[in-house]
Amino acid sequence: MPMYGKARPVEGGLKAKSGGRGSIGEQWWSRRFIDVLESFADRSRLTRGRTYARKGQVMQLRIDAYEVTALVQGSDPEPYEVSIGIDPIQDTVWESIEQALASQAVFRARLLAGEMPPEIEDVFAIFGVSLFPRASTDMHLMCSCPDWGDPCKHTAAVLYLLAEAFDDDPFLILAWHGRTKDDLLAGLRRLEPAEVDPLTIDETPLAERMEDFWAPAVVRDRPPAPPVPPGLLLRLLDPPKVKVRRKNLADVLKPAYEALPSLDQPE
Incomplete structure (x- = not known):
């Protein structure tokens, strides 16, 4: 490996907040x-x-x-x-990702509040990103x-x-x-569920609608929401300050949460 001289000192350089030893990055x-x-x-x-x-x-x-x-x-x-x-x-x-994020209230609420939910990784993965x-x-x-x-x-x-x-x-x-941030939040607000068509009331007199009065309502097809990861609840809530055999409680419970969806499947 080639050897190089000592780095020249910098006035007013950008310094890491963790000035001493230890890891960099907290979130x-x-x-x-x-x-x-x-x-x-x-x-x-x-x-x-x-x-x-x-x-x-x-x-x-x-x-x-x-x-x-x-x-x-x-x-x-x-x-x-x-x-x-x-x-x-x-x-x-990107448009598909924004629609998927907007379709889940938990994603939309946390992003609009300026937070980054861990489950956002799963949403990106759905679209191969x-x-x-x-x-x-x-x-x-x-x-x-x-x-x-x-x-x-x-x-x-x-x-x-x-x-x-x-x-x-x-x-x-x-x-x-x-x-x-501004572009994403503007997209999420634009795609809020307020876009859902309100129930419209037909003002046609009842006597003129007796033939189709009992006909079933027409429900529009809507794109399915992205699947919610099994451990969503564990990742949304702040981890409790409890450890089991030196492991965080959330880490101990994670395998059980991941196994829950398979319990609903018939053998």
Whole structure:
């Protein structure tokens, strides 16, 4: 592995909030992003990337649709340019995702309240889209430094700070996927159940409608709502501060909840 000089100090760089040792990322969505990153990346480069993130070597960080760009100061006089891209989601797929989210009151309510429900991953998966990268091949990592690591320490530093940005605002994850918070919430409000046609009353005199008075009502077909994951309740509620043999109660109950749907199926 090539050796490089010591990184040049940066005035006013972006520093990770977790200034000391320990994990970066507090919310479930940022930890999910970090867990995926640490599952495939080189450990030594990740360690140096965390150090860069905590020292403030990242000078700029910008999140746009399908691309994150940053400047990271290394040992060279000029900062390195970092770009982290993801594949775009087609507009038709986004429309289907928004309709699915709007069709479930729990999703709509939590998103409109500014929260990111864990079940949103399942909704994206229904339409063949992964909310978080599953492997290095799901991201297009580029850095102007001479290190061919995937990711290099400069890109790793940006990824860690990106996770902290997601911590502060989970809607940045969706903005990275091409939908800003305002766009998504406007779409959800537009698709609220208020669109359901109200019951109309025919003012035709009863005497003229006796022949079809007892005819069955016509019910319009509506698209089915996406399936609700078995562990929905466990993930919606705050986990109780109870542990069973050093395991969280929600983790202990999860297999039982996942087995419930199969109990309804005939053998």
